Amino acid sequence: MSDATTDATLPKTAAAETPEGPWRVALRKLFRDRTAVGAIIVLVLIVLACCAAPLYAKYVSQSDPFQSNLDGSITLDGNSVDIMQADTAGLGLGVTPIGPTWHGQYFFGADNQGRDVAARMLYGGQNSLLISFFATVVTLVLAAIIGTIAGFIGGLTDTVLARLLDVLWAFPVYLLAISLSIVFISKGIQIGPFTIPSNSLILPIMIIGIVYVPYVARPIRGQVMSLTRSDFVLAARCLGVPSFRILVRDILPNVTTTLIVFAPLMMALNMLTESALSFLSIGVQPPNASWGTIILDGEDLLYTQPMVAIAPGLAIIITVLALNFLGDGVRDAFDPRAKLRVKKD
């Protein structure tokens, strides 16, 4: 696996010292990539901030971001200010939530239930991150299993699996996700003795995880197929190496690399999908929150308190951007010839 152009960019010292495994080389490369390191730092900060949500709610915003607060007021610069501000001028119609105070309480203002948007964003971030992370795990695990089985065994198994993937693939992602969500969100699922309630995070995780399986399974299948037919595997077979051994020794490590390259990019994609589903009100269910649902709340207030929609949007952009930068870095490090690309839409 050598390539003239990438060898030139490899650190010369690496070759001189004791030979290192490909993983260590890749990791070392990754950590030399300043953009990737920057992305990792940003992501760590975001995760830490979201983990600190309960602390923020308790000590900074001093309100429960899941309880409506339609009658309350806060003290701002010594004055008492209503959170839901009734119109006093003119006809006295309508109630508008408080806008960004840029102070500890109601930093980004309130939503139409009088809840602190900044505190909800931190809690919502937890859900957005959890869903996109575990959906990625689901996608990668399923894709690895299906892709490897199809590519390695071939024959009828391959045909059946490949056609199944085709069905999933031809199903426009959002349509599939929406159809699944509408069913599960209104009913929940019951599998044997286990009941998954309709407001469980497991549902969006599974839905998003499943719809993207073909995106990863198809390239893996292709990769496994070409490896199975490659000269060194044929040679091993001729020497009588058992299939299982070939799978474990020669094929799986390659698949693992592919998965690692896909991971951050899939997570970025999943985060966007989660927000879109929540925006269409079929992702995370209230009173739970995610960045997508907060944008949906903000959509109702778009023309009066746009910050409710803009702030979580920026949070999504920063996180997805960091994941994409990290993805670029990981790909450069693990897959220098950049064979793999994630299709996006």
Place this chain on the structure above:
Amino acid sequence: MLLPILRRLAEMLFVMFGISVVVFGIFFATPGADPAARIAGRNATPEVLAQVRHSFGFDEPLPVQYVKVMEKLFISRDLTSFVNRGEKVIPAVVESTPVTLSLVFGAAVIWVVFAIIMGMIAAATRGGIPDRLLMFLGLVGISMPVFWVGSVANLITQSRFHHTFLFSWVPGLGYTPLTQNPGMWFKQLVIPWITLAILYIGLYGRVLRANLVEAYQEDFIRTARAKGLSERRIMVRHALRTSLITFVSMFGLDFGALVGGGALLTEVVFNLPGVGRLTYVALQSLDLPFIMATVMYSSFFVVVANAVVDIAYAWLDPRVRDAR
């Protein structure tokens, strides 16, 4: 040559059949989706309800209902909505197609032009400041949720800056047919075009740059350089040409998916009555005939785009046939 095409057609049919079964199954698994009650009205007596259920055939076994729906969809072509009764499904889909086509064509023109410009500038200045800046902007474009961009665009053009000279020309949300008023058609679609194109400009610009950079290392470029051709000529006549193969195949897939309803979020945010919004509304109201028709329609485009791209690819590059 004929056999592979026939095989491909059979595969397409199989995939579409699979999708129709999945959609039908999903719909009937939904509680409260019984269309009879909604058709009968808000304080219908159980007797009236039973009559309605019978007259629509909801009391028959599922496979029979499935066959009936498919028969009405493809053979007699007179399938009507469960929610807006009497509304024929097929004309509704046909009527919303020009909206989606207008949106996607306009956006495609924008994204292809800008992505090529962006990719070429970045490749020409690779490693330099313009390259880095453009690649960063491209990644930002990829990272933005399209519905959010649409909402912010609405905020700016419809409300905050609507009364300034910048956006006072922006008409209300919606769609005017090209044949009715071309000027209005254009004005209403410009903002949605740009919103939809942003993601693809970033994506295609980055891919094109990568391909161009790769192409620059190929032998034929070195030869061209050695022959003393100008950089510009090398870029346009040689590098760009080879790099466009990936570009074109990506375009085929994305275009198919978008025409098939993938532009759903953009259509919803800008209230464009296209196929995506039609699908979304149908899913929200659990209107099975519409769901079936729109999903079949969109999967048709995706499947066809896949097949066309695969065949084109195989035709361009025989090696691919083995890898698939």
Place this chain on the structure above:
Amino acid sequence: MTLRRWLHSSALALIAASGLAAATAVTAQAADHMGGTLNLTGASAAGTIDPQINYTSQFWSVLFITNDGLVAFKHVSGESSNDVVPDLATAIPAPQDGGKTYVFTIRKGVKFSNGKDVTPDDVVATFQRIFKVSNPNAGSWYNVIVGADACLKTPATCTLAGGVVADDAANTVTFHLTQPDSEFFYKLATPFGDIVPADTAAKDLGTSPAPATGPYMITSYDPQKNMILKRNPYYKEWSKDAQPAGYVDTINYTFGPKPEDEVTAIENGQQDWMFDSPPSDRLPEMASKFPNSIHINPLFAIYYAPMNVNIAPFNNKDARLAVNYALNRKSAVNIYGGPRLAVPNCQVLPPGFPGYKAYCPYTKNPGSKWSAPDMVKAKALMKASGQIGQPVTVIADDQNVDPALGTYLVSVLNELGFKATLKVISANIQFTYIQNTKNNVQISISQWYQDYPAASDFINVLLSCGSFHPGSDASINISGFCDKGIDAEINKNLITAVTDQKAANAEWGKIDAELVDQAPWATMFTPKQLDFVSARLKNFTFSDQFHMIYSQVWVQ
């Protein structure tokens, strides 16, 4: 245009009637306002436009100006819009046979938009059609007509023989009822009673309109896009109370935009009126920028949270009372748009409705008016109920303020000690979902708008044993509340109403209070209708029954 025109404000109409000079002046002035296109908009269409089937206030407003029944609600602003006046009939007939027979004389010279005359046969066919197309209220309203039983059983062969009888020579139609019905004229005045030609297909017309008799006719309708109404060439005004001529030439009703965007479109002059209620946060801006474009009118409606009295935890009366005491109706009112747009309400009937008598036990100072929640009492009741820690799911639909009200209710329930969550489901299925006992819905957000001004339309329809059908999607008694004693009182009072409306209304008030004490619901508020119109829309006319009258506004 040679038709006679007038101004439709009642004061001016009086002047017009009082003198010829004034009348010509008004005619000239009104003529200036003729023509133009009225642009209406709504988030979505409301289904079929078959007058015998559509049961939505959204399209009843349209049918109000396109089609006519034998009688009609007066097409005017204010309280007299609740009055029934003769329309295609020449007069309101006097009851014969103790209220079991009515003879209508059909007006001569009225034509359908297809050029044919309206005849007694059309009337008979229309009432058969009510059964043939499975009208939603066929079994609950029109079953009082002789012969209705057979029609309900086998709709296809419905004749209503002996129930609705035409006499072509005398140009009359005679109705025979099985029992006196105090609400019969109301039932004829809704669009279900709109007369259509005898040869109209006996199936749902869907998106193709029935021939019109009013000043406008629907010329195209696409539920995904828009509906267009144009002048009916065969219309000639016969009664300005029952069906006055219209001002604008064309009405274009666009479907699709979200309420926020509808507000913006009206502010920018791109639309003239919106069906949906404007989002609460936009109101201050609208009120300050366009104070003359806002019209507020009372509605006969309630927003309420029906509690399922047959399953835990709300089979416990203390738990239901606790919710009622804890519910801060002011917060709910604020969600809807503030005190100018909604009135806190504790009971079944909306304020001002026939039979309404103010009563509210669930407040800090119990009496006739709600003042503040009584959290202490609520918590005590909650403790007594033993339901603390019980899981509760609130079911709300996804339209307008309903999700916000649901979120707020969850908050209240959690404060009381329940473990509450919210489930938002599509408005298209929520209403039937919460009715079906199979779905085990504990509490939900719902609303009820009157069909016609009679207390039974709330009390009898929503809380009688007869409207509770376990396991059916059509069980409008969402709470599943059935009290034999109260039910007997309701039935007795329905009979009283035929002869003595006043005594019956007093009795409805008492029954209302008894129901409130049982607390099958937590009533939240009675909304008001806020219409936001463009700067160019003038002569705003609002009927209590069908809201803005599209034919009476002008745009130039």
